[in-house]
Amino acid sequence: MRPMDPVRVRFAPSPTGYLHVGGGRTALFNWLYARHHKGTFILRIEDTDRTRSTDEAIEQIFASLRWLGLDWDEVYRQTDRFDRHREVAAELTRRGAAYEKDGALWFRIPRDGATTVHDLLAGDVTVQHTELKDLVILRSDATPTYNFACVVDDHDMGITHVIRGAEHLNNTPKQLLIYEALGWTPPAFAHVPLILGPDRTKLSKRHGAGSVLDYDQRGILPEALVNFLARLGWSHGDQEVFTRDELVALFDLPGVNTSAAVFDEEKLLWLNHEWLRRLDPHRLGDLLADRIVGRGVADRATVEAAGRDKLARAAVLLRERGKTLVEMADRARPYLPGPIPLPDDALDLFTSDVRAALRILAVRVGELDDPTAHGFETALRQVADERGLPLKTLAPAVRVAVTGSRVGPGLFDVLAVAGPEIVAARVEAAAQEDRS
Structure with missing residues (x-):
């Protein structure tokens, strides 16, 4: 490489399956390097293995990179370049560097000497030619092999x-x-150390690591996965959370670690929670709406009827405890219309005195002029005082009646987001429940 050449890097996946997180990290490092140096990021589909490459896998690669936000400047498929590969193979034959055997074309490895790889991360790596064997560059069907086509x-x-x-x-x-x-x-080479599982073996599915798009299905934000992948083998001081702009500004090869990175699922979930907390509430609400429908928590019409503002407010509450969009969606039912069954292990809360208070509260809530957290708190305290009940007796019953759970975000915030109509209906239904 000539020092003044504009940076041009490539991500070259083989479309024989899904894009796994290791490939996602390789794509990210190339993209960041290109964007940091104001260079060019090329996507090259290496589909020379025609028996295993599929169009479905190619589309999955495109979808994975788009979801991660890794845009490419140029795109190629190796199968479109077979004529060029054969032309170069013929040139090697003319030079005496390649020969035909068994219908295939082989590259001749020199018998003497050694070759040194000047790797930007691993340092100098020298291999004696006696350790190498001649390699096929064109198969018998005249298709190129990996080592030749990529050169x-x-x-x-x-x-x-x-x-x-x-x-x-x-x-x-x-x-x-x-x-x-x-x-x-030749170009400059930088070989990034492997990603290992927690047991220090090569990362695989048995460690829970799947495709890039699996993380979307699991409710991980693309911002969080990009942040996580960047930190798998690269660092900048003690900083853990990085925006995309910060990564572009700071990423460079000297910051890449020379030892293997360990895939830490808990750290990914922590980062995702951090990014959930940073998202604009309305954007988070939109993402939550799609996930609610996808998980079957409610249908699209119900979600749309709730409105963006309500979903944004619900999202702000749900992200306090939820580490993923899936967790948030599964806990979103209290904020949407419809009945919520009372759990059997909470029926002890609904004594006759409590149910009598709930009937009164249902009426008060239905007439509430101030449907804020303060307004709900005031109504609840007034009913508790009138019925001679401690708030700590009435409040848990109200929470279970509205949410179906004994635990969750602040009760009065939950009631304010759910709204008077939903709260009144569920409190009234709980008041009528008598399994004594």
């Missing part, structure tokens, strides 16, 4: 930096030899 494409696309996982480091000496045989200048 041709990286050269033709002007890639200045190849930032990829450490598992590719053993491929690099072979690729450098192909560059040398063609008289091409």
Whole structure:
């Protein structure tokens, strides 16, 4: 690489399955490096394995990157470049660097000497040529193999930096030899250390790590996953929470760790909670609305009837305890119309004295002029005083009647968000419940 070349990096996934979190981190590091240096981020679909590559997987890669907010400047498919690959393979044959055997074309590894990879993260890695074997560059059906196609494409696309996982480091000496045989200048290489599971083995599904879009289904915000992936192997002092703009401003290769990162699910949930707390309430309410419908908590018509303002207010309460959008959606039923059954383990709260007070409260709530938290508190205290009940006796029954749970956010805030109509209906229904 020439020092003054504008930065051009690529993310080059193979579309043989979903984009997992390790691939997501590789994409993010390349995107951040390009944006930090005001360079170009290229998405290249490496679909030369035609027996395993699928259009569905390609669409899933696109969807995953869009959800993460990683926009690309150029996009290519390797299968569109087969003619170019064959042209370069023919040139290697003319130069005596490739030969045909068993219908395939093989690249000839020099028998003497060694090749050194000057890696920006791992340092110098030297491999003796006696440790390498000749490699196929064109299969018998004339399709290119990975090590060959990526060299041709990286050269033709002007890639200045190849930032990829450490598992590719053993491929690099072979690729450098192909560059040398063609008289091409190779890019700079930076092999990012692996992501490990909590047991210090290579991250896999058994650690709970799935596809990028699985995290969307689990209620993780893209801002949180981007933040989490950036911190998996990169740091800037002791800072943990980063906006996208901060990451672009601060990310560079010297900040990438040279040791493996450990995938910590609890840290991801903590970051997600932090990002839930930072989101604009109306945007969070919109996300919550979609999740409520998707989880079957309520139908679209019910959610739309509640209105954006109410959902935003509900979201602010729900995010106090919810670490994911899924948790928030599953706890959103109290704020939407419809009955809520009383749990059997809370029926002891509804004595005859309490039910009598609830009947009065239902009427008062229905006539409430001040449907704020203060207004509900005032009404509840007045009814408790009139009926000679301690507030600590009446309030838990009201909470269970309205929410179906003994615990949750501040009771009067819950009542204010649910609104007089819902509160009155549920309190009245609880007052009529008698299983004695």
